[in-house]
Amino acid sequence: MPIRPHMPKKVLILGGGVGGVVAAKRIAERTRGRADVEITLISDTDYYLLPPLLVNIALGDISPQQAMLPLSRFAYRGVKTVKATVKKIDPDNRTVETDQGKFQYDYLIASLGTDFDFKSYNLAAGNHNYTLDGALKFKEALANFHGGSVVVYTPEPVYRCGVYPFEIVGQLDAIFRKRGIRDKVDITLIHPFQRPIQPLGPEAVKITEETFAAKNIRYIGGVTQPGPVDEKTKTVTVGSEKVKYDLLVVVPPSRLPKPFEGTPLTAQFPNGTWTAINVLTGRSIKYDDVYLPGEHSMPAIGLPTAGVPVHFTAMASANMVAGEILGEPVDPAQINAMTCAMDYGEFGMMFNCDIKLDLANNKAAWMGSCYSILKSPLGKLIKDLFYKTWLATTI
Structure with a gap:
């Protein structure tokens, strides 16, 4: 009887924003040298751009280049990047269709932001x-x-x-x-x-x-x-x-990104149609091999459509995927607090919100548990340093 060749686990990551780059980095870090994994990140641009810095570009504080990182940097981590536009996701056949062809996967992590x-x-x-x-x-x-x-x-x-x-x-x-x-x-x-x-x-x-x-x-x-x-x-x-x-x-x-429209990955919620996930892991409610840690899932679980909750949910999803590939116990380490850094022009303000995961109702409860930790011109500097540091270390 012929021996079947060993095939690497295919992890396909959709989106070159916060969720995609965080998940790709985390899985690559955990599995490199320990498991045979093929990680592919698909993005419609060949760079990562930190969205909060778009306002700094508009206000003339920085140039576009200062808000970007080339996704090609992922090569040293063993992550393949493909510039393509996602057209359709078919979770029943483990297939993603793009304008550059079709991609198969063993695990899918989709973080496609939202449509404006x-x-x-x-x-x-x-x-x-x-x-x-x-x-x-x-x-x-x-x-x-x-x-x-x-x-x-x-x-x-x-x-x-x-x-x-x-x-x-x-x-x-x-x-x-x-x-x-x-x-x-x-x-x-x-x-x-x-x-x-x-x-x-x-x-x-x-x-x-x-x-x-x-x-x-x-x-x-x-x-x-x-x-x-x-x-x-x-x-x-x-x-x-x-x-x-x-x-x-x-x-x-x-709004819900178009690649999710008409797929079984979505559900209707009081605040719109969004992708449906488990609040603790970011895993799809219907598909064990699909994770959806994007802004398109946050309204469904009660979190804001913002980078911080997407970052933590992407980390949780990446930990789940890496743990399953490695056969190790998994602690998703999902978000338990959220800090909002604000620039009000002449001063900065920082608020922390404690988050309690309500697993029974699949929600993240945070309203009513927010408090100020800083109101000072120093807050503007802290916010600026946070974004620049995040950008410099994210890939």
């Missing part, structure tokens, strides 16, 4: 820093702005980086003051939360409201009937009110 919805509410009419191209256009619009009404429009509560709208108004205030035009500018933030930054609790609300009052930033909260942007009249409709703008900054709602 600029079509609803005609948000394409505004400026944003949710893509590199958007950040560069936003930078140009700021350079050409010399006064008038600035409106930051957040129509829905599920979007990337929950603290961003509250940060950007403070950052714009600081920039306009440095340019000597603040007295010629009105700043308004439109948001679904009744009070600013409400999920972080009363302390964060108090600090933010006091900051907005001191900076003369108008807050229109509790928006339940968001309306469209009218480019001709340069207005945003909010209920019965039309808010005029000269410079519009938009925060697009997050």
Whole structure:
């Protein structure tokens, strides 16, 4: 009887963002020299870009190159990288279809972020820093702005980086003051939360409201009937009110990435259609060989669509995959605390939220357990150092 050749375990990782690079690095570290593993990372770019630094690009603080790392660096870890766009995921046949062909896997880790919805509410009419191209256009619009009404429009509560709208108004205030035009500018933030930054609790609300009052930033909260942007009249409709703008900054709602649409990896939740995972491990609810530690899973388990929870969930998923390949006991080491670092323009603020995993209900509970650990100009430096250090060590 012929001996079948030994085949390496194929680990396919989709997405070159936070979740993908964290998972690839972790699995490579744990299995190298200990197991026969073929790790392939598929990304639609050949670089990793740290999303929080897009705002720094838009504000002119750094160049795009300072926010990027080439994914080719993974080669020394034994990780193969492929530049391709994921088209379809077929978990029943362990196949992923891309514009560069089909890929098979023994384990799949998919972390594809979220799609940004600029079509609803005609948000394409505004400026944003949710893509590199958007950040560069936003930078140009700021350079050409010399006064008038600035409106930051957040129509829905599920979007990337929950603290961003509250940060950007403070950052714009600081920039306009440095340019000597603040007295010629009105700043308004439109948001679904009744009070600013409400999920972080009363302390964060108090600090933010006091900051907005001191900076003369108008807050229109509790928006339940968001309306469209009218480019001709340069207005945003909010209920019965039309808010005029000269410079519009938009925060697009997050949506399920297209490769997941129509697949059994998703489920309907009160806040939308998202990929369904186990809160402890990031494993798909339906497929033992599929892990989904991306922003597309966070709303389903009660975590924000942001890098920190994706990072920890990707670590948990990677630990599970590596442990199973090595035949070792597995401790996912999922998130138990989440620190939010915020830049309000003239000072930085850091809040910590203790997280309790409710395994019975498959949720991560954190609202109501957030508290300030720093409010100081030093906070801006700490946030800056955190991102630069993370970028320098992530691959």
